[in-house]
Amino acid sequence: MPVALCAMSHSPLMGRNDPDQEVIDAVDAAFDHARRFIADFAPDLIVIFAPDHYNGVFYDLLPPFCIGAGAQSVGDYGTEAGPLDVDRDAARTITREVLDSGIDAAFSERMHVDHGFAQALQLLVGSIIAVPTVPIFINSVAEPLGPVSRVRLLGETVGRAANKLDKRVLFVGSGGLSHDPPIPQFTSSPEQVRERLIDGRNPSDAERKAREQRVITAGRDFAAGTATIQPLNPHWDQHLLEILASGELEQIDTWTNDWFVEQAGHSSHEVRTWIAAYAALHANGPYQVTSSFYRAIPEWIAGFAITTALTLSSNHTK
Numbered sequence: 001m002p003v004a005l006c007a008m009s010h011s012p013l014m015g016r017n018d019p020d021q022e023v024i025d026a027v028d029a030a031f032d033h034a035r036r037f038i039a040d041f042a043p044d045l046i047v048i049f050a051p052d053h054y055n056g057v058f059y060d061l062l063p064p065f066c067i068g069a070g071a072q073s074v075g076d077y078g079t080e081a082g083p084l085d086v087d088r089d090a091a092r093t094i095t096r097e098v099l100d101s102g103i104d105a106a107f108s109e110r111m112h113v114d115h116g117f118a119q120a121l122q123l124l125v126g127s128i129i130a131v132p133t134v135p136i137f138i139n140s141v142a143e144p145l146g147p148v149s150r151v152r153l154l155g156e157t158v159g160r161a162a163n164k165l166d167k168r169v170l171f172v173g174s175g176g177l178s179h180d181p182p183i184p185q186f187t188s189s190p191e192q193v194r195e196r197l198i199d200g201r202n203p204s205d206a207e208r209k210a211r212e213q214r215v216i217t218a219g220r221d222f223a224a225g226t227a228t229i230q231p232l233n234p235h236w237d238q239h240l241l242e243i244l245a246s247g248e249l250e251q252i253d254t255w256t257n258d259w260f261v262e263q264a265g266h267s268s269h270e271v272r273t274w275i276a277a278y279a280a281l282h283a284n285g286p287y288q289v290t291s292s293f294y295r296a297i298p299e300w301i302a303g304f305a306i307t308t309a310l311t312l313s314s315n316h317t318k
């Protein structure tokens with residue numbers, strides 16, 4: 001069956017701390033193109049790879065990967081809250097293939113997800129319940145992280161499993177590219193923050209509002225040049241986009257976790273979701289990137305990219 005891909009950056013600062021109108025118009029046009037691409041492809045299933053940001057997954061139990069057969073969006077930053085429309089049978093089929101391939105992914109019948117998943121689904125297909133979905137969490141925030149090669153292998157295996165589903169599958173990656181928003185690191189956090197990172201479920205409205213306001217303010221300061229967060233790295237971002245477009249994904253295996261952070265900030269690990277999505281596409285045959293958008297957008301604290309791709313054997317006719 002045909003398969004396709006859309007990989008995108010997310011940022012909850014969109015609409016809260018906006019750049020010049022020209023930039024907004026360019027991003028809107030890129031999302032319009034991506035939405036048309038997806039509507040033309042008409043997926044039966046979306047397999048979305050996304051991170052969490054201490055809203056659904058915490059240090060009390062932190063798997064490198066988790067496949068959701070059921071998922072609940074927590075609704076942070078005003079994103080759509082509630083259950084996603086998860087295809088349980090597809091999730092269980094994919095999980096069996098991933099475990100049989102020797103990748104020890106966790107499995108959840110009620111995975112809690114945040115803006116990493118919800119914003120992407122809302123922007124690409126209008127809602128967290130518009131298209132049946134298999135959500136796959138990839139830890140991209142809470143160190144220690146495994147080697148990025150395991151992410152590519154996860155994506156490859158998911159791609160092979162999806163190929164057996166007899167469905168038109170869209171692979172989505174959500175996050176990145178280079179960016180270093182003020183998300184706490186466990187080892188450098190005070191005890192009170194560590195407690196939230198271990199089990200910060202169900203914060204009060206006031207706690208969630210204060211946390212979100214801190215990030216929004218950081219975005220304002222970053223755009224004004226007064227923030228102390230790591231600069232975006234457009235050069236690194238473009239290099240990554242070129243490798244993903246080339247299909248030669250193995251060369252990323254040699255990138256160490258420290259190098260990601262040095263080059264592109266702590267949250268650059270979110271590009272693991274892109275690597276997994278492209279590896280899943282690659283498992284279905286040679287592909288071509290059909291659109292690629294990139295802007296460094298400090299107001300949103302993101303090297304912001306949106307790409308679409310299609311295997312050469314796929315086409316948009318049903």
Ligand SMILES: O=C(O)/C=C/c1cccc(O)c1O
Binds near residue numbers: 012215
């Ligand atoms: O509030 C958070 O936890 C993260 C916000 C954020 C900001 C900018 C880019 C991203 O990818 C984010 O998740």
Ligand SMILES: [Fe+2]
Binds near residue numbers: 053116270
């Ligand atoms: Fe993020």
